[in-house]
Amino acid sequence: MLRRLRNRRSIADTIAQFLEATRAHAGVAIWPAGEQALGNILRVLDMARRFEQGSVTSFRAFVGRLEEDAERGGVNEAPVVEEGTDGVRIMTVHKAKGLEFPVVILVDPTANATFREPSRYVDPKRKLWAVPLCGASPKELLDRREEILEQDREEALRLLYVATTRARELLVIPVVGDERDDKQASPGGKAPSDGWLDALDPVVYPGDRRGSKAAPGCPMFGEDTVLERGDQASRTTGSSVRPGLHRPLVGTHSIVFWDPSALGLDKEDDAGQRQQKILAVDDKGVVAKGGIEQHATWKREHDQAFAHAAVPSLVVRTVTEEKASTSTSGGVVVETAAGTREARPHGKRFGILVHAMLAAVPLDGDSTTIADAARIQGRILGASDEETAAARDVVAATLAHPLLVRARAAERVERETALMIRAEDGAIVEGVVDLAFLEKGIGWMVVDFKTDLEIGARKDEYVRQIAAYARAIAKATGEPAQGALLAV
Numbered sequence: 252m253l254r255r256l257r258n259r260r261s262i263a264d265t266i267a268q269f270l271e272a273t274r275a276h277a278g279v280a281i282w283p284a285g286e287q288a289l290g291n292i293l294r295v296l297d298m299a300r301r302f303e304q305g306s307v308t309s310f311r312a313f314v315g316r317l318e319e320d321a322e323r324g325g326v327n328e329a330p331v332v333e334e335g336t337d338g339v340r341i342m343t344v345h346k347a348k349g350l351e352f353p354v355v356i357l358v359d360p361t362a363n364a365t366f367r368e369p370s371r372y373v374d375p376k377r378k379l380w381a382v383p384l385c386g387a388s389p390k391e392l393l394d395r396r397e398e399i400l401e402q403d404r405e406e407a408l409r410l411l412y413v414a415t416t417r418a419r420e421l422l423v424i425p426v427v428g429d430e431r432d433d434k435q436a437s438p439g440g441k442a443p444s445d446g447w448l449d450a451l452d453p454v455v456y457p458g459d460r461r462g463s464k465a466a467p468g469c470p471m472f473g474e475d476t477v478l479e480r481g482d483q484a485s486r487t488t489g490s491s492v493r494p495g496l497h498r499p500l501v502g503t504h505s506i507v508f509w510d511p512s513a514l515g516l517d518k519e520d521d522a523g524q525r526q527q528k529i530l531a532v533d534d535k536g537v538v539a540k541g542g543i544e545q546h547a548t549w550k551r552e553h554d555q556a557f558a559h560a561a562v563p564s565l566v567v568r569t570v571t572e573e574k575a576s577t578s579t580s581g582g583v584v585v586e587t588a589a590g591t592r593e594a595r596p597h598g599k600r601f602g603i604l605v606h607a608m609l610a611a612v613p614l615d616g617d618s619t620t621i622a623d624a625a626r627i628q629g630r631i632l633g634a635s636d637e638e639t640a641a642a643r644d645v646v647a648a649t650l651a652h653p654l655l656v657r658a659r660a661a662e663r664v665e666r667e668t669a670l671m672i673r674a675e676d677g678a679i680v681e682g683v684v685d686l687a688f689l690e691k692g693i694g695w696m697v698v699d700f701k702t703d704l705e706i707g708a709r710k711d712e713y714v715r716q717i718a719a720y721a722r723a724i725a726k727a728t729g730e731p732a733q734g735a736l737l738a739v
Contacts, residue, residue: 257310263299265310344414355418357448360425364407364447369399411450424448426455428476428491428508453501456492463495463508472510568674570682570719582721582733583714585706589648592704592738595641602702604634604642605739606685609700610667612646614659621646645702649739654698661688661696672723684720687732694731697721706738 253272257265270276270292279288295317302313340352372381372392381389392399415422425448457463466472472494494510595601607628612621621643629639649655658664665687674680686698697720701713717734725732 261299262303262310262313263296266296266299344410347417348413351417351419353419354421354423355414356423357414357425360427360446360448362447363445364411364449365400365403365445367445369393369396370403372399407447408450411447415451424451424455426492426508429480430490454499454504455506456499457497457506458500459497460491461489461493463493463497466496466507469495469507469509470513473512475512476508476510478511478516566676566678568678568680570680570716583717583736584733585710585714585736586652586654586738588645588652588737588739595645596635596638597702597704600632600634601638601642604628604632604638605645605702606700607632608642608646609649609685609739612650614650614655614664616650618647621650645739649700649737652737654696654735654737655686657690657696658686658688658698662691663689670720670723670727672719672726680719680723682716682720682723684724687720687724689728689730694733695721695724695728697724697732697734698737699734700737700739702739706736710736 253265253269275292276289279285279292282288298317299313302316368383368388369392370382372389372395373379374381374391379391381392383389383392474493476492476494492508494508494513497506497508499506604625608621608624611628612624616624625639625643625646628634629642634642665684668684668687669681670684671679671681684697685700687695688698689695697717699713699717699720703709706713713736714734717736721732721734724730
């Protein structure tokens with residue numbers, strides 16, 4: 252009903268009815284991040300209302316807009332906390348200007364402070380904006396390379412100052428115990444790099460990397476501050492900062508490097524705690540038994556439905572899959588059409604071309620009809636001139652074979668006919684018969700064309716396939732049937 256009337260009511264109303272019918276609000280509320288998810292759902296409703304104010308009101312158009320926004324990644328999540336309340340805010344350093352927070356955590360220590368090459372040059376007087384394009388840089392930009400890079404470094408220091416002064420009580424700076432492998436060590440002991448937090452290294456890294464002391468109030472630490480190293484890393488435990496209390500290169504303060512193995516880093520979030528709190532006793536001590544029982548019933552029915560749906564009601568196999576397990580192959584003859592097989596083209600495309608022509612050309616077709624069919628089917632398949640000419644000769648020789656002569660005089664002829672038969676295990680076996688004709692007083696003759704260069708290796712397999720076709724036709728029509736493998 253919602254889908255059928257989605258373009259006859261407002262988009263927001265359709266979404267609201269969908270959420271109400273599925274009880275999405277209650278289901279989302281027990282997620283680990285339920286408040287944020289609910290906020291995002293309500294934001295979608297607001298977006299739908301704003302979208303309807305424009306000229307386009309198609310539900311499909313609104314869904315397309317949501318997909319485009321998701322691909323661009325330009326839509327932020329809905330805010331779930333007001334200013335001044337507890338919560339975590341993630342923002343760039345530029346957006347943090349003018350703001351202060353009790354705790355500030357600087358992230359992404361591997362981000363470069365500046366570009367390796369000048370990014371842009373602006374000359375307001377000349378109204379010039381020079382930037383690289385497709386790997387090529389303007390001459391004005393290259394001429395001022397060092398000047399622009401120096402300006403970028405100064406700007407990076409100003410941004411770092413902004414980031415570090417946003418904290419009122421606590422500033423958290425991420426560090427790595429190992430030195431960088433791709434830099435030469437400086438006299439101070441720290442490898443110079445272009446990370447955006449590198450200017451803080453003198454106040455967080457010690458001069459003696461292994462000269463730590465026991466940290467008051469901390470557990471017993473090991474010998475390494477790096478939990479895991481890549482296979483290509485050249486650093487070892489002896490080169491990292493030793494866990495414990497240190498004195499940095501600059502300043503009178505002390506710092507503590509922790510041993511990551513002493514932290515519970517692999518602890519998984521217990522998503523069930525929030526749901527348990529919602530379903531737990533209230534202030535009067537009354538347990539929400541009704542809700543628990545309803546959920547248990549739903550869960551049981553849900554599992555039963557999945558178990559029932561996991562059992563296929565019908566198994567369908569192709570005759571190609573069935574022929575490997577079929578042993579009966581009686582009543583099949585093997586014939587070969589006239590013509591030289593070794594000198595002509597071979598391959599899958601050539602076989603498809605020949606089968607397409609044999610399905611399209613009348614059984615009494617002349618050379619002109621065969622040539623027209625070869626030209627048309629060759630164009631459709633993109634066959635070469637050599638393949639088209641060879642297919643024309645093969646089809647002409649096939650139509651002259653005694654089996655095809657009998658087919659022209661038959662009482663009933665079927666070409667490229669799909670058939671199905673139920674196997675002993677209940678599965679449906681399906682296939683396509685190249686040619687079948689009914690001769691009065693004799694029965695059906697089932698013919699399968701093969702263009703293989705050498706039939707011998709797969710002869711038994713092909714014979715079983717044709718025998719399966721013959722059994723299916725005999726069972727469907729009540730007439731006797733035999734098969735013929737015709738190598739063309």
